[in-house]
C-alpha cells in the first residue's frame with residue numbers, strides 16, 4: 272500500500288499541495304488526474320525519491336520497486352540501439368554466466384508479454400510511436416517492479432494504439448498484481464480502465480469515483 276499522511280509540498284512560497292491524505296492499495300489500477308501544474312509529477316517524484324516532501328509522510332514498502340514509463344520522446348532516427356538492447360540498458364552488467372542466462376530469459380518473457388518479440392531488432396529510432404511507447408514499458412518491466420507509473424504514456428498516441436497499450440497494462444495489473452498509477456489528462460481512458468481517480472486540485476487531493484469525472488475537469 273502507498274499511503275500519504277498530511278503530505279505537503281512547497282517550492283519556496285508556492286504550495287503545490289498541503290496536508291493531503293490518500294491511500295493506494297496493492298494491486299490497484301488508479302488514475303492520477305488534475306489540470307496542468309496541479310502537482311501530479313511532483314507526487315511521482317516524491318514517490319521515486321527524486322524530490323523531497325516538505326512535511327507529512329509517505330508510507331510504503333520501500334522494497335517495492337517502481338517502474339516508470341514516461342511519455343515517449345522523439346528519438347533520433349540513427350539512435351544506435353534496437354528495442355531489445357534498449358531494454359537491456361536496465362539490466363545490471365554481469366559476467367556471471369548463470370545470471371546472464373536468467374537475464375536473457377527475463378528479456379524473452381517481457382518481449383513476449385509486451386508483444387515485441389517480432390520487433391526486438393527494430394532500431395528504436397525507426398519504431399512507431401506506439402512501438403516506442405511499448406519499448407519504454409518493456410524497459411521498465413526489466414526491473415521487476417511492483418508499482419508501475421505511467422506518466423502521460425498514452426498522450427500523443429493514436430486512439431487504437433492507446434487502447435492496445437492500456438489493454439497490455441491492464442493485463443499486467445490483473446495477471447501479475449502490479450499496482451498501476453496512471454497519470455493522465457484523458458477522461459475516457461480514466462473511465463475505461465480505472466474505478467477511481469486521485470484528483471489534484473487547488474492544493475488538495477481528493478479520491479473520486481470515475482463516474483464523477485466531467486469532460487473538462489482536468490484538461
Ligand SMILES: Nc1ncnc2c1ncn2[C@@H]1O[C@H](COP(=O)(O)OP(=O)(O)OP(=O)(O)O)[C@@H](O)[C@H]1O
Pocket residue numbers: 282287305306307308309310311312313314471
Ligand atoms: N523543481 C521545481 N521548482 C519550482 N517549482 C516547481 C518545480 N517542479 C515543479 N514546480 C511547480 O510545481 C507545480 C506542480 O508541477 P507538476 O509538474 O507537479 O504539475 P503536473 O500536475 O504534473 O502538471 P502537468 O499536467 O502539466 O504535467 C507547478 O506550478 C510547477 O511549476
